[in-house]
Every structure is written in structure tokens, then in C-alpha cells.
Amino acid sequence: MPSRAPDLREYLVRLLGSLTQSIRARYEAAHDDGRPLLGGHRGNPAENPENTMISFRSAIAAGCDLIECDVHLSSDGRLVVIHDHSLERTTNGTGLVRDHTASELRKLDAGHGERIPLLQEVVELALGRVGLVIEIKQIPFQYQGLEDKLLAMLRQLGAISECAVISFHHPSIQALRALEPKLQLGILEGARPIHPANLIRESGADVYSPHWGATDPQLVHEIHAAGGAVAVWPVDDELAVTWCKYIKPDAIFTNNPVKVGALLKG
């Protein structure tokens, strides 16, 4: 994407971002306070349609430190926010996200009359309020050029330090590290590897982000010893919260930030 001068709205977003805590500073402050960061997974889907603006606003209102969203590329190369590669589960559309233009996607109902957000809208909402964790959906299908487009947008908005990018597709994270040393990066993992710290070293990630049920105290210790942070998901019930109080991750992503936020304080 060629660079261009920011318009007034983008300038104000950048100004707000420059006055805000970076996502790394949020992790450090939470560590110093001895509490995990609270992340709204897809916003606040317990109360609103997932990955919609109302869901992200609701997560911020619920006191989340971070919000998480899922990103794809439309057929005309726009970064759009939706979880699945297909449209059926969360919208009234059919087929694959990648086969529709952003304009076509924006005409769909993503629940309660909400539209599929453009990523830029979510970045602009988050800046100055919460850290934004952007999951790039590069698996099983891959979007050529997604990483470059994403970096160009974050740089244009001055949002590099307030955002993190995570993925199950570790080669994408490795590629992003080579392109931008300052961006916080995380690798997602569903299993319990023999040496999790090797995965963050190999990919250049800062954050190891496993399913909470694939964690144990030794894993957290190994990641911390390697200089990384641990962010677990989806922590939605008392068992998961109890486990997190035992293993002490740095961030907890939940589909129900109101309930889990209260349980974490209890």
C-alpha cells in the first residue's frame, strides 16, 4: 500500500495512540500488579454478536484491558473482521469471505443488524482505550499479502505499539517479525509442545498463546524464563479461572468478560 498523508480523523487517532499505554507496557504493568490482563475474545460475545463493533465497545465498557478480533482479506484486498472463513455461522451470507468484496460483505447482517467491521474501524476504536490483539486467519486458506497490508495500516494509523498480531500460522508470525521488530507478536497453540519456548524463539514471537487446557506451571515458567509472556484462551468457566489462578498466565481471553472479570477478582 503506497504511503499517503493522514487525514484529520487519522491524525486524531494517531495523537490518541501516542498518549496511550503500549500493549507491552500493559503486560508489564499487569505483571507488576500480580494480575493477568483481561481480554475480550471477539469482543463480548456473551452479550453481543461476536466480532462486531457493539461487541468490542461492550468489552471495553466491561473493563477489558485488551480486545481480540479475527481478520481475513476480502476479494478486493480489504482487511475485514470475522472469525470463520465461511459466512454462514455468523452472518446471513453464504460462501467464503475471500470470494466477496468488502462492499458485499458490509451489506450482510453479522447479528442484531451489525455489519462486518473493517479492521481499521476496530483499530480506531481500540486506540487510546485498550490494547488490540489481531488474529490473522492464515490457516487453512492463506491470504497472499495480508501481512504487508496489515503492517501498512498499523503504521499509517500509528498503531504499532498498541496492537499485537497473533496466529496459528507460525510462518506468518516469523515473516512479520522480519518486517517489524517493534510489533508485539504471538503464536497460538492447541497442543502442549515438548519445548514451548523453542516455538517463540523460532518464530520471533513475544507471546505464547495456548488453549488454557494445554497449559501447566512448567510451561509458564519456561516461557517466562525465555523472556516471553503467556496469554490463554478461552477462559469462560470456573474450572478454567481456577486453573489460571494456579498457573498464573499474563493474559486471559474470555468470551464472557463480565463474569470472568468478576471471578478473577474473587
Ligand code: G3P
Ligand atoms: O485468542 C485466541 C483464539 O481466538 C484462537 O482461536 O478459533 O477462537 O480464533 P479462535
Ligand code: CA
Ligand atoms: Ca481468534
